[in-house]
Amino acid sequence: MRGRPGEGGGLSMAGGGGERLPGMLRTVAALVLLAQLAGRGAHALYFHIGETEKRCFIEEIPDETMVIGNYRTQLWDKQSESFLPSTPGLGMHVEVKDPDGKVVLSRQYGSEGRFTFTSHTPGEHQICLHSNSTRMALFAGGKLRVHLDIQVGEHTNNYPEIAAKDKLTELQLRARQLLDQVEQIQKEQNYQRYREERFRMTSESTNQRVLWWSIAQTIILILTGIWQMRHLKSFFEAKKLV
CATH class of the missing domain: 2.60.120.380 (Jelly Rolls)
Incomplete structure (x- = not known):
């Protein structure tokens, strides 16, 4: 996304026009995501x-x-x-x-x-x-x-207590909070991957059981058909119909 001359006056204030917009959007999106996740937990x-x-x-x-x-x-x-x-x-x-x-x-x-x-x-x-x-x-x-x-x-975490103990500035404290949030997000992502792996294993196990059950049903039907045919043949032979 690049702004043409005479357009996007606000973009020019970033220095270099729209060329920095993707990076800015990524930064803003990351901050918005962290802000949303800050209310969780x-x-x-x-x-x-x-x-x-x-x-x-x-x-x-x-x-x-x-x-x-x-x-x-x-x-x-x-x-x-x-x-x-x-x-x-x-x-x-x-x-x-x-x-x-x-x-x-x-x-x-x-x-x-x-x-x-x-x-x-x-x-x-x-x-x-x-x-x-x-x-x-x-x-x-x-x-x-x-x-x-x-x-x-x-x-x-008690961030006011951490700031007083480590003598952190407001900017350093905010950076500490963001780092802790990023670490928690990574743990959440790892947990979601763990859940996906367990779900995949469960799905594969279920599919295998369904397959084997279908095979077992087919075998039972074939054996039942063979038994019925032999039984009917014996019946007809006993009645001298064949």
Whole structure:
């Protein structure tokens, strides 16, 4: 794309007219992509659970990725008809399993806490929370509200703290953020390739099974036809029809 004389006055300000436009577009597109991905990897929500209820969430996580979860609990107060901060005696048990079903984290926390783990296997990780069983009388028959905030990848970094510790300028801090985002994007791409490979293997295995099943069906039909022909021949011979 090259601008002709008298056209694209804005392009001339880049120095060299439209000749630098493709490079600029690539840079802008990359920044837009990073900006869109910057909002990913952080999930905040709240949910209600009963006395013996367990609530689980599935999070697709690439390998070697840090995950931080922050939560706080509130108890339903019948007098005020609202949720109030939980008592210290009420705690939450957090359990995390990797795609292979292995327990990555299993720990008892208080009514408010923070859990951290690092994935070593890419795929769906199961994060389960349930209240402790020793103080159920504290909210017997009531509801417990749990506020949960899960951060994945570069969203787990505390950049103001990093900037203060390493004495980074605003530009250096932004460059650090972009590098972390690029690294996370690479992990996401590797995970997508891993998923594609597993899907391809599953498809090939399914196709092979379908092929062998079709062959088996054909053989069964042929054998059934041969048996029917022999049976009919024996029947006709017994009746002296042939």
